[in-house]
Amino acid sequence: MKERAEKMKVTDEIIYVGVNDHDIDLFEGQYIVPNGMAYNSYVIRDEKIAVMDTVDEAFGEEWLENVKNALDGAKPEYLIIQHMEPDHSANIEKFMEVYPDTKIVGNAKTFTMISNFFRNLDLEGKKVVVKNQEKLELGKHILTFVFAPMVHWPEVMVTYDSTDKVLFSADGFGKFGALDVEEDWDCEARRYYFGIVGKYGVQVQNLLKAASALEIEKICPLHGPVLSENLEHYLGQYQTWSSYGVExxxxxxxxxxxxxxxxxxxxxxxxxxxxxxxxxxxxxxxxxxxxxxxxxxxxxxxxxxxxxxxxxxxxxxxxxxxxxxxxxxxxxxxxxxxxxxxxxxxxxxxxxxxxxxxxxxxxxxxxxxxxxxxxxxxxxxxxxxxxxxxxx
Structure with missing residues (x-):
């Protein structure tokens, strides 16, 4: 059963276009997910439109339909890739077939991985290679890329939208479970964190230090719900978990x-x-x-x-x-x-x-x-x- 995530606006210009997966039994081949998984993706509408990440390969057509509806006839300028794990990057090639004029934004390690995953994908003239803390202007929205190596892959970066004060946090602040299921955030986010990211406490601490300098009103992870209330709690939990403190x-x-x-x-x-x-x-x-x-x-x-x-x-x-x-x-x-x-x-x-x-x-x-x-x-x-x- 493949169910479509409810279409929603994160802000007036940021639209959620992710999907819910209720077919999956084991995430990453080992974690039991009785309530499925969400693969999140977002569209930022501005003078130049950016799509944030893709979704798992099995949901490519559904995701592309969500993107099409969010674009409402417009064409995207950028596809931003924050993390190259296939549950987020598997549809890069399909996306480029539909929107061939789009430029892909990533860092040097991102493009090395793209060439390894997509052997026949020609991105000549379509690469925007960014450095840590580099900015990208879409018009009203100004994005800043913050590298987060080994949280939990070496190419990972997060993206901060200073206009709407939104942090696109890649796998950070994610949890198990699809978005059409109500459940406690802490329990499944904790299991997700220690299962997948737990080894990299020092790296998460570095990312939290960088994030502390930002004014954040919403967190948009690649798994789990958009966080917009009580952010001190979520940030506090990550501080405790990544420092191996007692919760x-x-x-x-x-x-x-x-x-x-x-x-x-x-x-x-x-x-x-x-x-x-x-x-x-x-x-x-x-x-x-x-x-x-x-x-x-x-x-x-x-x-x-x-x-x-x-x-x-x-x-x-x-x-x-x-x-x-x-x-x-x-x-x-x-x-x-x-x-x-x-x-x-x-x-x-x-x-x-x-x-x-x-x-x-x-x-x-x-x-x-x-x-x-x-x-x-x-x-x-x-x-x-x-x-x-x-x-x-």
Whole structure:
């Protein structure tokens, strides 16, 4: 099912021409998107008309129809490419077939990628290669291009319209979910950020610093809704996420269990934390939870408990995958407790400590809980002590 996004005006001269995708099951081949995805594109109408980005290949005809309706008989002067991932750039060639006199605006890295994606596309005389902070005048609207390398590809740039005070933010401030579905922004934007952009906190911080000098009234991302109210909240969330700060006070307990004994320990610790007044406790079975949701929670809260078994002299595969996801995204500035279970040679705690030894600013609780097959009276006492320590 392919549904058309509701036609809307962002401002009097900026028109939304994106599409909704409800065919997709996995975004980027790995992220579950039960509410689909939005691929956003915009038309800026002025003396010279600019189209901002394209959409996924499967929606080319629908997008071109949206563009045609927004142009209302006029011809575009520019197609501005902020990001070359195919869910945004796949229809460049189709667009140029329909509007052959259009000039494509991008940076040097953009055009290198265009030549790699579109081997037979001849852009002789149709390239406008811009530099960082360079301006483009459309008439009333003056656009400034701000390079954002590795947020999250090297060619990425964002565009600021100083006339309407609109920031076209590329993948920044995006979220999972189509625009015809109502859902909380924070949850799906957080999962999107840490899943896709999370590794590049330093680069996002650089972009936020550049954006802080701009007067922004609206943010137009390439995924998710146009943001026009409470911008301080969205900017604040990105500040927290990109600096690897703690968003919410609480404890996440992530566990893997085969016969239920490690699960029992994880759930008992969760109960003890709640009894002691912990503001939020999240208990997650890594074998059954969406891994992207688990990663999101690990970054959201300031304290994490990893509970797993020794498995083939290592740790259970879902726990290893989870920790590798955290490491890949530069997990840092957190307190971690360990619960390890081993029926004979217990090595889980040692393996986990080794995996995290190069992570920045990780505080490991001094006393892990070591279970031998099933919970002992001593383990019950240790879990209570761990809960006390986590509450400090």
């Amino acid at each position: 919410s006070e609480g404890v996440m307990i992530a566990y893997t269990s085969v016969y239920g004994n490690t699960k029992k320990a994880a759930e008992l610790l969760g109960e003890k934390l709640k009894e002691k007044g912990c503001p939020k406790v999240v208990v997650c079975d890594l074998a059954r939870e969406d891994m992207a949701e688990a990663v999101e929670d690990a970054f959201r809260y300031g304290k994490l408990v990893l509970a797993t078994i020794t498995y083939n002299g290592d740790i259970f595969p879902f726990m290893r995958t989870f920790i590798e996801h955290l490491k890949e995204r530069n997990y840092q500035n957190r307190t971690i407790g360990l619960i390890e279970n081993g029926s004979w040679a217990s090595t889980a705690g040692k393996v986990i400590a080794g995996m995290l030894e190069k992570s920045k600013n990780i505080t490991m609780l001094e006393k892990p809980v070591k279970i031998m097959s099933s919970l002992s009276e001593e383990n019950l006492k240790e879990l209570d002590e761990m809960a006390e320590e986590l509450m400090k």
